[in-house]
Amino acid sequence: MKDITVLDVLHLPIMANAALKAGQNGLSNIVSYVNVLDNYYDETDSESTPVNYGQNLYLTSMAYGVDNEEYINMLIRHFIDMKVSALCIIDEYLDELPESAYELANTHKLPIIFIDSSTPYALIISSIMELKLSYHESELHENLIHELVSSPCKEERKLEIIPLLNKNFHSYIRAFYCVNTDLSSNKITAISNEVYLLNKIRENKFALGCHYKKGMLIIWSYRTATNLSSCEDEIQFIRRMLPNAVIGISEMLPLKKVDEVIVQASMASLSGAHDINGTVYFRDIGLSKLLVKLLSNPLLEDYFNELYSPIAEHDKKYHSNLIETMTAFIECDLDHVKTGKLLHIHVNTVRYRLNKIRELIPYGRSSLDFTQTLYFLYKIMKMKALT
Numbered sequence: 001m002k003d004i005t006v007l008d009v010l011h012l013p014i015m016a017n018a019a020l021k022a023g024q025n026g027l028s029n030i031v032s033y034v035n036v037l038d039n040y041y042d043e044t045d046s047e048s049t050p051v052n053y054g055q056n057l058y059l060t061s062m063a064y065g066v067d068n069e070e071y072i073n074m075l076i077r078h079f080i081d082m083k084v085s086a087l088c089i090i091d092e093y094l095d096e097l098p099e100s101a102y103e104l105a106n107t108h109k110l111p112i113i114f115i116d117s118s119t120p121y122a123l124i125i126s127s128i129m130e131l132k133l134s135y136h137e138s139e140l141h142e143n144l145i146h147e148l149v150s151s152p153c154k155e156e157r158k159l160e161i162i163p164l165l166n167k168n169f170h171s172y173i174r175a176f177y178c179v180n181t182d183l184s185s186n187k188i189t190a191i192s193n194e195v196y197l198l199n200k201i202r203e204n205k206f207a208l209g210c211h212y213k214k215g216m217l218i219i220w221s222y223r224t225a226t227n228l229s230s231c232e233d234e235i236q237f238i239r240r241m242l243p244n245a246v247i248g249i250s251e252m253l254p255l256k257k258v259d260e261v262i263v264q265a266s267m268a269s270l271s272g273a274h275d276i277n278g279t280v281y282f283r284d285i286g287l288s289k290l291l292v293k294l295l296s297n298p299l300l301e302d303y304f305n306e307l308y309s310p311i312a313e314h315d316k317k318y319h320s321n322l323i324e325t326m327t328a329f330i331e332c333d334l335d336h337v338k339t340g341k342l343l344h345i346h347v348n349t350v351r352y353r354l355n356k357i358r359e360l361i362p363y364g365r366s367s368l369d370f371t372q373t374l375y376f377l378y379k380i381m382k383m384k385a386l387t
Helices: 004-011 068-083 099-107 123-151 155-166 194-202 231-239 255-270 290-295 298-318 322-331 336-343 348-360 367-385
Strands: 019-021 033-036 055-059 086-090 112-115 172-182 208-210 213-223 246-249 278-280
Touching: 004 123, 019 099, 019 123, 033 112, 068 099, 123 155, 123 194, 123 208, 123 255, 155 255, 172 208, 172 255, 194 208, 194 213, 194 231, 208 246, 213 231, 213 255, 213 290, 246 255, 255 278, 255 290, 290 298, 290 367, 298 322, 298 348, 298 367, 322 336, 322 348, 322 367, 336 348
Parallel strands: 033 055, 055 086, 086 112, 246 278
Antiparallel strands: 019 112, 172 213, 172 246, 208 213
16 A cells, blocks of 8 residues: 655645644655654653654644753654654644754654644544545555456456446546656656545545556546537646646546546557647547557567667767757657757757768658658657656
8 A cells, every 4th residue: 555654644634724844854754653642751761652653643732842942852852763754743832843853853854743723633643544544445446447457357347346446437437647747858756745636536426536557547427428528627627736747538438438448548648649738638649549559569669779779879978969859850840940949059950960860770761761760769758758
């Protein structure tokens, strides 16, 4: 099961007004347990020592630290020795700690979080436990989805799996596969607010959201197959929480074809054919439908290396920017002038670099062969960056 981190906890609705005071670099600390310490701690008294189950998030009012910097620092040091995940302080008695305590926490990557005193311990604990259950449910759903799409799934088994994913699905469905991406480099980045997004999707009892491969899969269901082409509301919902995501969107199909919409959305997202906003429909990916299916084929990998390696080696040796120029040339619709303006180089430099690529790779015989080869290489590069 995916580990819950301090950052995940901070994204919970109940933590909306929480204030992170120190330990920013510890937000990736894993939270396995939640514990409470409100008794007086004496390092010489073993009975007052906080229980350590490992990877605890501790809740405390730190009442005994009022006007007592020495006590606060002693307790912080003990939490550090215990490798506590984070310290959440209810602001009933304190709304700040001494700078010395913050320095300790920052040095040892211990997040210190202040929470409003009106927030009950029980509600915080139950919210974190619900989060753990949500992650567990998402993992179960991901396993079922892999079963649906990884091998031929018999019709009777498919009918068993569908209600396990969501028993409230309507008759028609559309899938959205989202990978959080740096659109400038086309590289996948982690979905930092995955927890919040999953919880928002769960509010719609006719939808499903779960972690899938390197991104997130969302399936919306609909009563009828009307308005087939429009899904702007769903896209805007995702964009509000994942502004940098590449979103692959399937066709709308009958519920029994759930495996097909999942594959379509994944293929669209990985096709590298997204628009400037990072959105791509399966119906628009053209040749990429074939390339995505061949992506794990050794023959395609050999073909890619045969083209890419000599160009990359030349770039590494001579700092020649051939890959950058080829990419810009394709994205500028094979226009030498536009490519030069984009890269701030003379149009003759563009032609020189493209001719150098022509010398380095096997492309066939004609100029059309060369252009097609560059396009194939570009498409494979884009898809490999997203896998």
